Amino acid sequence: MPPLIALRCDAGGPYGVGHLMRQLALTDALRHRGARVVLWGTVTDVDWARPLLGQRGLHPAPAPDDPGELRELAVSSGVDAVVLDGYHLPRRRARRCEPPV
Secondary structure, three states, X not given: OOOEEEEEEOEOHHHOOHHHHHHHXXXXXXXXXXXXXXXXXXXXXXXXXXXXHHHOOOOOEOOOOOHHXXXXXXXXXXXXXXXXXXXXXXXXXXXXXXXXX
């Protein structure tokens, strides 16, 4: 099965749209290489971005900022990797998210 990659970013309001635009480009590149992609975060006040998300079949799903909660979500969702894109997101070193035994 192709890898499942979660992209974690927020757009609109205080976050701007740069993070989202990078993640849309990354979505295209990952899918070109056969990966499955989901978008975690919030997109508000940028109605023009909705068609860009829709064209890619991306439907932003709420996701926590807290690293522990984000890890739990990643494990329970079965994602293979999470890409964090946001200045407000914690700057912790990436760790492997092995499911509990």
